[in-house]
Amino acid sequence: MQVIRKEIGTSRQGTTFSGRTTLTTMLERQKAGGLSLTIVSFEDGSVTNWHDHPGEQILYILEGLGRVGTAEAGWEVGPGDVVYISPGEKHWHGAAEGGAMTHISVTDVGPPTWYDEAPF
Numbered sequence: 001m002q003v004i005r006k007e008i009g010t011s012r013q014g015t016t017f018s019g020r021t022t023l024t025t026m027l028e029r030q031k032a033g034g035l036s037l038t039i040v041s042f043e044d045g046s047v048t049n050w051h052d053h054p055g056e057q058i059l060y061i062l063e064g065l066g067r068v069g070t071a072e073a074g075w076e077v078g079p080g081d082v083v084y085i086s087p088g089e090k091h092w093h094g095a096a097e098g099g100a101m102t103h104i105s106v107t108d109v110g111p112p113t114w115y116d117e118a119p120f
Contacts, residue, residue, distance in 0.1 A: 002027075009039065016114045017094065019046030033109050041102045042066070047094025047118050052087075055109025059083040059093060064101030068093040069118075077101075092118035 004026055014021035020043040027037040033055070039062075047067065059068070059082070066077045070091050077083060085091055087109070095101035 014040075014048075016049045016051070017042070017046050018049070018117055019043055019094075021046045021048075021094070029110075035106060035108050038105045039102065040105055041100065042095035043100050045095055045097040045099075048092045049117050050090055050092055050115035051112040052090045052115075053085065053107055053109070053112045055087050055107060057085040058106045059085070060104040060106075062102045062104060065096040065099050066094060066101035066103065067096050090115070094118075 006026075009024040009026045011022055011024045014023050022041045024039040024041075025036070026039060027035065029036050042064075059077075061077050061079055061081045061083075063079055068075050068077055068083050068091065070089065075083075076096065083093065093103070
């Protein structure tokens with residue numbers, strides 16, 4: 001068992017986003033195929049580039065108004081909402097225009113594959 005204190009998280013600025021975004025890694029994968037947990041804080045309207053994951057991803061919205069989408073559809077999300085993303089599903093997510101949004105991202109298997117900027 002591990003207890004990871006919030007002060008231990010490692011923060012960095014994202015490089016695959018349309019605007020300013022801070023990622024705080026709270027749990028790195030402990031083994032191949034294991035889980036990672038990151039707190040992601042998007043500033044006004046910032047969204048990820050298109051990407052997919054080799055495994056599953058769960059987003060839990062902590063605060064603010066966000067948006068998520070695939071090539072087929074987009075949704076608004078808010079505090080308490082959970083977004084499930086299937087392995088290999090190309091998608092994007094981030095803050096709504098005019099506001100910030102923070103979510104927890106939990107992934108398994110490995111890091112994402114990044115593509116072009118989302119069309120905004």
